[in-house]
Amino acid sequence: MSRGTRAKTDRIDAELDGQFLLFRPEAGLTLPDDNFPIRGNLTTRRAQIVGMRKRLLAQIAARKKQDIPAG
Numbered sequence: 001m002s003r004g005t006r007a008k009t010d011r012i013d014a015e016l017d018g019q020f021l022l023f024r025p026e027a028g029l030t031l032p033d034d035n036f037p038i039r040g041n042l043t044t045r046r047a048q049i050v051g052m053r054k055r056l057l058a059q060i061a062a063r064k065k066q067d068i069p070a071g
Contacts, residue, residue, distance in 0.1 A: 021028050
């Protein structure tokens with residue numbers, strides 16, 4: 001949801017969450033399904049892979065900047 005402001009604060013987020021739950025009270029009552037731990041593991045692994053990719057791209061850029069051939 002958006003209020004049309006560019007500011008992003010915890011107070012605004014909490015207020016919007018509260019308004020949403022007033023509008024749809026059942027939305028906050030669902031429990032995670034059985035796949036929740038699997039999704040968490042996949043999310044963690046994805047973050048690791050993204051970090052590895054960033055480091056490799058930085059190494060490639062550094063080698064190119066120093067004119068070191070790939071090898």
